[in-house]
Amino acid sequence: MNDDPLLARLAGLAVEPPDGLLDRIAARWIAVPSPIGELSVAWTARGVAYVHQGDGFSGAFRARFGRPLMPATRPPAGLVPALRTGRLSGLALDLEELGEFQRDVLRAVQAVPRGEVRPYAWIAARAGRPGAVRAVGTALARNPVPLLVPCHRVTRSDGALGEYVFGPAAKQRLLLAEGVDLGRLDGLAKERVFYLASDTTGVVCFPTCHNARRITPAHRHGFRTLGAARTAGYRPCRTCRPDLQAA
Amino acid sequence: MDCLDPVRKALLDDLDEGFAELYGAHRGVVFSTALRLSGRWADAEDLAAETFLRAYRAVAGYDAERIAALQTRPWLLTILMNIWRNCGRAKSRKPPPDLREEPVDTVDPREGVEESALRRETGDELAGLLALLPEEQRLAVVLRHVSDLPVSEIATVLRIPEGTVKSHVSRGLKRLRTLGGVR
Structure with a gap:
């Protein structure tokens, strides 16, 4: 049968797939x-x-x-x-399997710098869905790539750390490891302070914003709401953008 | 269970290791069939990748008894045929492309210039003739003589009687000889 040139040529059409x-x-x-x-x-x-x-x-x-x-x-x-x-530096992520909203949420989370935290509502606003605060929580609970998309940097607006894919203890460890002063944040939250303003710059920030961390005690003013800070004449920081969340 | 081939044994043991065995054992036949059916390198990669992915998802839901009874090669090729027919149906709703004007990229990107020139005189010409066969003859010829499947297995994959497989193969070969002037 192999003497038939046509059959031999047909058999020669078999190929190995590419390595990739x-x-x-x-x-x-x-x-x-x-x-x-x-x-x-x-x-x-x-x-x-x-x-x-x-x-x-x-x-x-x-x-x-x-x-x-x-x-x-x-x-x-x-x-x-x-x-x-928590910095990707060119490491690619495959988020193809996710829905559009979850991808937007994860992209918003990537904007939170190392050593800082942002509230869930801020992520919701940045993801383009300011009302969807609970949905942000759900999306983060299903984050397929924790640490690489640093969802541990998203915390509750009342100062509590909130839930985490790998459990609240891991969230605390990660934040402490990257230099977030959780004791200080907790102290501020107990005084109902969620925003810090500087009377030298006239700017109000989230407490972990690097601009807020530079304010000296003599010039530091705490606020419970962004509205109160604005009424007192402060403008929202352009780095940490506390005005992004629905307020 | 001792009479089981290594692929099924591995699939029963561990789904992911089993998949590696399955891929290693059948990647050539699946890819060759996909390439000679579609006539395009890129389509063949899509078809073969989709076939293995669907196979993995299917076998993840099978119980041990079903895996032990699985005839892996005709099973994979049946999945390939289903995908091929479904995408063929989707394509047939659009206006048919003019085959003569479409660039045909059947060349393996790894291949050197000389090898590819050599093959163009044999492989590409014959592959082009295959594309001129009626679908049922092309399927039968590719499975029988490119992928080297026994007639009984082709009958399973194409869901037609063995006699019909034989007649498609012989008519296909006859037509190829006429088209190519091969004696």
């Missing part, structure tokens, strides 16, 4: 260190898709992404520093 084909189908995973202990991280050809803590990683990934998962020998370049600092 498997990466379009399967995700890779690896366990890496982080400030809150070992994490399992999965990524696709597009970028990092999933960060998981504790047991049940492969089952959770399968339920969520429906994609095969294969072990990798090394993490993608920049992953470990990004987990440590």
Whole structure:
């Protein structure tokens, strides 16, 4: 049969797929260190898709992404520093599986600088849905890439830290590790102070804004609401944008 | 269970390791079939990727008994055929493209200039002739002689009697010989 030239040529039309084909189908995973202990991280050809803590990683990934998962020998370049600092520095994320609202929310969260916190309402406004404060909480609870999209920097407007994908204790550890003075924030919240203003600049900020941290005690004024600060003649900081949330 | 092939054994053991075995064992036949059906490298990559992804999602819902009974190669190719037919149906609603004017990118990007020139004289020409066959003959010829499946398996994949497979194959070959002037 192989003497037939046509059959031999047809058999010659069989080809091996390109090497990259498997990466379009399967995700890779690896366990890496982080400030809150070992994490399992999965990524696709597009970028990092999933960060998981504790047991049940492969089952959770399968339920969520429906994609095969294969072990990798090394993490993608920049992953470990990004987990440590919360700065991506070019590390790509794959947020394709998410809905538009959740992607907008995560993009808004990426605007919160290391060492600072913002209220849920601020994220909702920045994501273009000022009324959707509870939906922001839900979206963050399902953040597939915690630490890389630093949802631990989103806290309740009453000063409480609020929930976290990996539990409130991990949220506290992460914020302390990046230099947020939680004791001071708690003290301010007990005095019902959620905004700090400077009478030398005439600007009012969120307490963790780097501009607020520079105000000397003699010139610092605390406010419970942004409205009260405005009435007192202060304008919202253009860096931390406390005016963004519906007030 | 001792008589099970390594693919099914691995699938029963661990879904993800099983998938790696499944991919390793059948990637060539799935991709070749996809390439010779669609005639385009990019379409073949999409088709093959979608086939394996759907296979993984399906097998995640199968119980051990069903996995143990799974004939993995015809099962994968049946999934490929379903995707191919569905996207064929979607395409047929649009005005048909003029095949002669469309660039045909069947060349493997890894291939060197010489290899590709060599293959153009054989592979691409024959691949072009395949595209001229009626769909049922092309499917049968590709599965039988490119992908090297036995007639019984092709009958399963195409859901037609073995006799019909044989007649599609022989008519397809006859037509190819006429078209290509191959004796």
